[in-house]
Amino acid sequence: MGNHRDGAPERSGAVATSGDQNQEQFPDPGLPHHEPRxxxxxxxxxxxxxxxxxxxxxxxxxxxxxxxxxxxxxxxxxxxxxxxxxxxxxxxxxxxxxxxxxxxxxxxxxxxxxxxxxxxxxxxxxMVEMRHExxxxxxxxxxxxxxxxxxxxxxxxxxxxxxxxxxxxxxxxxxxxxxxxxELGPIDPKVLSHTLWDKGVRLVRDPSGTPIKASDVTLGSAYHVLPENILDISHEDGYLEEKAKAVVLLMRMDPEELHVSDDRKDWNVDGIIAYSKVCTHVGCPIALYEQRTHHLLCPCHQSTFDAANECAVVFGPAAHALPQLPITVDSEGYLVARSDFHEPVGPAYWERGKQKQEMASEA
Known part of the structure; x- marks a missing residue:
């Protein structure tokens, strides 16, 4: 046996080396046989x-x-x-x-x-293409x-x-x-700045059109609602377009679980809150409400909103909270809107901040 104490691989025999003799043992196999179609x-x-x-x-x-x-x-x-x-x-x-x-x-x-x-x-x-300079x-x-x-x-x-x-x-x-x-959205985002909601407009169930009393909304329940004045609009006059902007999700939760900012103290009725159903990501309709966590889920891209915290985004690609509809009750106990939304509904265009200021100044 040779002396392997230096540990050099080329002398230890543990590694195969490429010499001229080894190259002759492994000739170029050439291209495989081609079978014509x-x-x-x-x-x-x-x-x-x-x-x-x-x-x-x-x-x-x-x-x-x-x-x-x-x-x-x-x-x-x-x-x-x-x-x-x-x-x-x-x-x-x-x-x-x-x-x-x-x-x-x-x-x-x-x-x-x-x-x-x-x-x-x-x-x-x-085929073989030879490499060249x-x-x-x-x-x-x-x-x-x-x-x-x-x-x-x-x-x-x-x-x-x-x-x-x-x-x-x-x-x-x-x-x-x-x-x-x-057609994912209007060219002019100002179209989403105003809806059919206005002061005193009743909330009605979708699609029956029956008005809703505050006493009808039980704890943990959720309703898809529309403005009552939409019932006077025909399909030829843009019923679907107005419905797409104005549709709202109405929920009731324990008032103690609500985190309400000072300027929204009178926007709910004993824990009854109303938020736009139009996702602020790309405008998909939000329809899933989880009562235990108070989360609203958009089925398109899984944007999740916390209804107990003014529908702030807690997960997903949406970058803006859902607009809230201010509501109250009329003399007959029916739920009515206090006003239109205070900000544009739908996808959060980059002009949203400017539009929100313009809407606030108009109000």
Missing amino acids: LTDLDPKRAKRAERQVSWLFILSIVGAFVFWIGFFAIKADGDMFNVNNPDPTSNLRLQNLLLGLGIACTMFGIGIGIVQWARTLMPDHE ISSEESRASAQEIVETIIDESGIKRRPLLRNTMIGAIILAPLTFITLFR
């Missing part, structure tokens, strides 16, 4: 695969048009011919179906189409050659049907999302 051998199968990919791109285009039909043609207060509909919820269900189906077909068609194109028509053989002229020429090779191997030039349907799908698919994002 059926579309590589049979032009008819290649043509069939091309048509399949084109049909998938066409499905994506059709899905985009289905989305726009649902978005622009289906109205809650009538159909595409503006005929009054006694049941607007049926049109809402149809609209949601078309929107979801349209986006699903748009994304499915373009996604599966590209995958199928790569699997059946684009070259799948392995970087130089400006050679780099440009090499890059240009790579781009031309990709375009040639993709078959775009010699397959016009596939190329044209792909271009149409790629152009129309993003437009569906742009259309959808455009």
Whole structure:
């Protein structure tokens, strides 16, 4: 045995070294055997695969048009011919179906189409590209050659049907999302500064429209309520838009558990409080109330608000507390609003602070 006391790995035999002899024992195996696909051998199968990919791109285009039909043609207060509909919820269900189906077909068609194109028509053989020194002229020429090779191997030039349907799908698919994002909220946030709530307007149950007495609201209960004057507005005059802004969640808890600031002392009635249902994140409707913790939960992105602490945000992406509706009781014991909200409802736009000041000055 040799002397291993110095511990050098190259002399201890514990580590394999790469010498010329070892390199000769492991020759370059080369590229693996390439098994051609059926579309590589049979032009008819290649043509069939091309048509399949084109049909998938066409499905994506059709899905985009289905989305726009649902978005622009289906109205809650009538159909595409503006005929009054006694049941607007049926049109809402149809609209949601078309929107979801349209986006699903748009994304499915373009996604599966590209995958199928790569699997059946684009070259799948392995290749070796030798590394070379970087130089400006050679780099440009090499890059240009790579781009031309990709375009040639993709078959775009010699397959016009596939190329044209792909271009149409790629152009129309993003437009569906742009259309959808455009309607997430009003362009002018001042639209959310005022609702139908006003001094003396009664709180009524949604959807029955019956007014609510303070004695009807038991401890731990919660109601979805609207302003009574919304019942006088038709769908043609913007009923749904006004409802979306004015809808309120009414709750009752032990007054001793409420943490009320000095300027809101008279905004509740013996523990009965009312807050906007419109989440301050992106405007989703808040509908979940946990009696034990007094938390309100937005189902869209899990923003959580503490109703016992003036609906301050305790979790989630929302950046602003829910606006509170000041309430009192009238001479007959019915719950009524003291005024409109003192701040804008809905998503917390960056102009919220300025709008809040303007609303306070108007009041």
